[in-house]
Amino acid sequence: MLPVLDRSPASRVVHGGTALGPEELLARARSAARRVPPGSRVALDGGDALARLTHFLGADLAGCATLLTEPTWSERERAAVLADAAPHVLLDLDDPGALPGHHHPAPVGDPDTPFYLATTSGSSGRPKVLVRSRRSWLRSFELLDLGLGPRDRVLVPGPLSSSLFLFGALHALHAGADVHLLDRWSAQDAAAAARRATAVHLVPAMLSALLSALERDAGRRAECRLRVVVCGGARVDRELAERLAAVLPGCRLVEYYGSAEHSLIAVRRGGRLRPVVDVEVRDGELWVRSELSCDGHLDHGTVVPTSTDRGWSRVGDRAVRHADGSLEVLGRTSAVINTGARLVGAEEVESVLRGAGGVRDVLVTGTPHPRFGELVTAVVEIDPAAPPSRSGLRARARRALDPAQRPRRWLAVRELPRTPSGKPARALVAEQLRAGSLRAEAW
Known part of the structure; x- marks a missing residue:
């Protein structure tokens, strides 16, 4: 079993010309697990999307908390993130050199074991290193119910160093769906992959570019099999939603709102955003109380718990709570x-x-x-x-x-x-x- 999936792999992972079946995916994860000390903090450097995913799953099997470094960080950002994460092991996935082997045939840890050192996006400043438990994402997988199953293939068209895309890949594997990985975003590559993918995770700007690629190529548009588009990161405006309905009639749009610190907060399946955790709006600012939240952030290897008010914490967004219980997010307080x-x-x-x-x-x-x-x-x-x-x-x-x-x-x-x-x-x-x-x- 792979702990963060709460199951043994039951689907394939496709990347370039490689397709790993469930047995080989598990074998690669077990091999990767032997490269890291159980229960340590691990940073994964380099590697393509497939190597990153298999090593991430292997580190989780070993009860490790893993940081996926981002190639576009400046030297200053990278140094600051690594200083805060203070990894016990830094694995260069482009270097085939062997590390001392560690043997742990059974999964290490429990649902409360930290498995992921997420970094905030950096859209509003220097990335922060967050500590996330397995339970927080396993519960998030359940709340973002997309109705996926063995007949689905989920396209993950961006780098796994982004929690949005890592979440999409693990959510699909948890549901037993196949995963199609792209190393980096390309509207043309995504349009080509959509000939076999039935679902995709992206942000609104990517959805707009994908629709433009399909609008310009009638053949690819006709071959597109997408039936679910999952958007996070920003609100989908009305014109973009209408465009999706016109280009891909019958394709369902699911939007979710969350943050790196709090994971999933609300989901929109048509109509308004509906909270999936406890929310309050205080003086126009959104507060959340959630079992999905991270355990805190790392400061030079020390976990600093999130500051809360009786379990409630700020999200950093302005919002309105409507009489029907729905949520309208107005944007960052810093913006x-x-x-x-x-x-x-x-x-x-x-x-x-x-x-x-x-x-x-x-x-x-x-x-x-x-x-x-x-x-x-x-x-x-x-x-x-x-x-x-x-x-x-x-x-x-x-x-x-x-x-x-x-x-x-x-x-x-x-x-x-x-x-x-x-x-x-x-x-x-x-x-x-x-x-x-x-x-x-x-x-």
Whole structure:
């Protein structure tokens, strides 16, 4: 049995030209488990998606808490993360050199054993190393019930260093579905893989790019077998949901809202977000009490428990709780722009602009201004094949936004800097704007 799956493997993992059946997947996990001391902290460096997954499962079998390093971290970020994680073993998966063998034929630990050293996305600053138990994700797998089974193949189209994609892969294996791994995001590769995949995990910007690839290729669109699209990381706007329904009629959209610290918080299956854990809104800010939350974060190898108020902890988002119990998330408390003595939620503006034709994605932030404090600034990732109308996008902002919310500065980029999960890297864009190093054109 593999502990974090709560079962022995019952499905295949496909990566490139390799397809591992259940027996070989288990054999590779057992082999990887022998490379690490039981109950240690392990960091996995290098390797492709398949090597990372099998070694992660092997480390879990040995009762280890595992960190998956991210290749795009700066040297400073990497050094800081490794200093906090303080791994007992750093495995370079590109180096076939053998380590001393450790023998532990039976699974080590129990549901409360730490198995994952997750890192926060870095979209709002330096990544933090979180400690997560097996139980927290096993319970999350149950609450995100997608109805998957042995006849399904789940496409995981991004790096496993992102908890969003790692969660998708382990959720599928827990359900007994096949998994199709891509090493990195590519809309064309994802569209090709969708000829056999029945479900996919991604973020809204990736869904938009995938739909564009299918819209441009009638053959691939006709061959696409997707029946479930699972979106996390950001809210899916109405236009994108309608696009999905038009391109892939009958394909079900499941959105979930959560955080690296709290795991799953709410799920949307049509209609509004429905909490799956205890939530409260205090002075406009979301608080959560959840058995799915992490056990704390690491500071130079020492676990620092999460600060709570009788079990309740802040999520860092503004929200509204409706009378029917549903939840509306308004965006990060840190993503508020102070302009002319008005507070503007960046993500509310982004949701309006993101649905416009020719806009692949958009990030809204504040840039310094001597009179207004900050200017609402829209950094628009443009589809070069069908760029948006400048006047049309501004007219859209005038129709849907209050005067204070409308961007006063517009910039165009070919690609927004992104976190490993595919979300726009908000802190990095703000830093590059301050330094004048963002490759953007006034628009």
